[in-house]
Amino acid sequence: MSDLEVDPVERRRGAAGHGESAGQHVDVLSARDVPLGGPRAMTVRRTLPQRARTLIGAWCFVDHYGPDDVADTGGMDVAPHPHTGLQTVSWLFSGEIEHRDSLGSHALVRPGELNLMTSGYGISHSEVSTTRTTVLHGVQLWVALPEEHRHTGRDFQHYVPRRVRVDGADIRVFLGSLAGDTSPVPTFTPLLGAELVLDPRSTTSLRVDPGFEHGLLVDEGSVRVDGTLLHPAELGYIGTGGDSLTLTNETDRPARVVLLGGTPFQEQIVMWWNFIGRSHADIVEARAAWENASDRFGSVDGYDGGRLPAPGLPNARIAPRKNPAH
Known part of the structure; x- marks a missing residue:
C-alpha cells in the first residue's frame, strides 16, 4: 500500500493512563482517517506513525481499513509505486487483493494468509482488490529494516499460519x-x-x-x-x-x-512517502530514482495503468523520527 499522506498531522488523541487493575501501563493511540486518493478512494484508519509514537519494535506503519462494500467505495486500486528500506505485511479479514511486484511475484492476498514483501534497496508493486471481492477488510503494516540489512535483496514470502x-x-x-x-x-x-x-x-x-x-x-x-x-x-x-x-x-x-x-x-529513521532511509539525502535520491524510472525499483508487469508519481518534496529538510524515552 502506498502512503499518500505526504504531510500527516500526527497527534495523540486517545487517553493515556493506568488501567483499572494492577496491570501494565497502556497508552491508547487513536486513529486518523487517511484517504488513499481519488474521488472514489477507500479511506484507511492510521494509528502508526504519529507524534506520540513512531515505532513499536520495528513496526513503523499501521493502516486499518474496512469493512468496506466495494460497490460503494470502489475497492483498492493502488498503481505501481516504490518502497525502500522496509517490509510490507498484508493481512486480510475479508476480501481478496491481487499483488504484483518488480521481483516478478504475482500473488493473491486472502484472509488468514500472510504476504510479506521485502523492498531492500528498492522494489515496486501494485495492489488491486479482485472482482470476487464484495467486502474489503484488513490491515497493511510496514516493518523498518535495520541499517545492516537496509539494502538487502528484494524478496516475497507467502505463509498460511x-x-x-x-x-x-x-x-x-x-x-x-x-x-x-x-x-x-x-x-x-x-x-x-x-x-x-x-x-x-x-x-x-x-x-x-x-x-x-x-x-x-x-x-x-x-x-x-x-x-x-x-x-x-x-x-x-x-x-x-x-x-x-x-x-x-x-x-x-x-x-x-x-x-x-x-x-x-x-535506530532513528527518516520516513517520507513510501521510503525509509536514515537521512534527507536518502529520500531525495530514492525519489529521483523513481521519477527517472531507474532500474533501482524495476517494473511491474500486468497492471492495467500507469505508475504512481512521487509527490513533491517538502521545502524543509526531512527530520529523523524517534520514539519518546521509555
Whole structure:
C-alpha cells in the first residue's frame, strides 16, 4: 500500500493512563482517517506513525481499513509505486487483493494468509482488490529494516499460519512466536505478529517476551488489556518489561485484535512517502530514482495503468523520527 499522506498531522488523541487493575501501563493511540486518493478512494484508519509514537519494535506503519462494500467505495486500486528500506505485511479479514511486484511475484492476498514483501534497496508493486471481492477488510503494516540489512535483496514470502486455541482465543501467528506456535517466515529484527479472535465475555492470558514492546490493534469489539479498555480502531501500546498480557473481551460477540511486538528499534529513521532511509539525502535520491524510472525499483508487469508519481518534496529538510524515552 502506498502512503499518500505526504504531510500527516500526527497527534495523540486517545487517553493515556493506568488501567483499572494492577496491570501494565497502556497508552491508547487513536486513529486518523487517511484517504488513499481519488474521488472514489477507500479511506484507511492510521494509528502508526504519529507524534506520540513512531515505532513499536520495528513496526513503523499501521493502516486499518474496512469493512468496506466495494460497490460503494470502489475497492483498492493502488498503481505501481516504490518502497525502500522496509517490509510490507498484508493481512486480510475479508476480501481478496491481487499483488504484483518488480521481483516478478504475482500473488493473491486472502484472509488468514500472510504476504510479506521485502523492498531492500528498492522494489515496486501494485495492489488491486479482485472482482470476487464484495467486502474489503484488513490491515497493511510496514516493518523498518535495520541499517545492516537496509539494502538487502528484494524478496516475497507467502505463509498460511495454523489456528492455535488458547483459553478463550483462536490465534494465528504470522510472524514470530506466541502461544506455543512459531512462524517460519524470517525477519531481520525480533518481531511478533498475530491475529486473535476472542470468545464473547472471555479472558485470555498470554506469555510474551519481556524484552518486547507490544501494540494491540482492536478490529472488532471492545477489549480490555491489562485493565485499559480499547475500542475499535484504537491501538494500545505496552512497553517492555512485562512477561504476560491479559486480554478480556467486554462484549457478547467475538472480538478481533492484531497483536504486534518487537524489541525496541534503536535506530532513528527518516520516513517520507513510501521510503525509509536514515537521512534527507536518502529520500531525495530514492525519489529521483523513481521519477527517472531507474532500474533501482524495476517494473511491474500486468497492471492495467500507469505508475504512481512521487509527490513533491517538502521545502524543509526531512527530520529523523524517534520514539519518546521509555
